[in-house]
Amino acid sequence: MRLRGELVPLTAKEFEILSLLAESPGEVFTRRRIYEHLWGEASEVDENSITVFMRKIREKIEDSPSELRYLLAVWRVGYKPAGG
Numbered sequence: 331m332r333l334r335g336e337l338v339p340l341t342a343k344e345f346e347i348l349s350l351l352a353e354s355p356g357e358v359f360t361r362r363r364i365y366e367h368l369w370g371e372a373s374e375v376d377e378n379s380i381t382v383f384m385r386k387i388r389e390k391i392e393d394s395p396s397e398l399r400y401l402l403a404v405w406r407v408g409y410k411p412a413g414g
Contacts, residue, residue, distance in 0.1 A: 360408040
């Protein structure tokens with residue numbers, strides 16, 4: 331993935347998450363929905379791992395954690411891409 335012309339190294343799961351969010355700009359995605367997209371319903375992975383993935387993605391794409399521009403949190407609901 332490129333951001334402002336520079337290559338941003340993402341893991342496969344991080345790329346999958348960003349791709350999912352990019353498919354529906356402005357739509358809010360619950361942690362559960364993201365989790366099921368990545369691992370399916372029957373997976374043993376904890377939904378809290380989504381929070382960790384989002385933090386890692388933000389560290390790579392956001393200029394400042396206090397001024398989010400690309401990946402927004404919707405309190406107690408989930409996440410959405412900015413711009414929608």
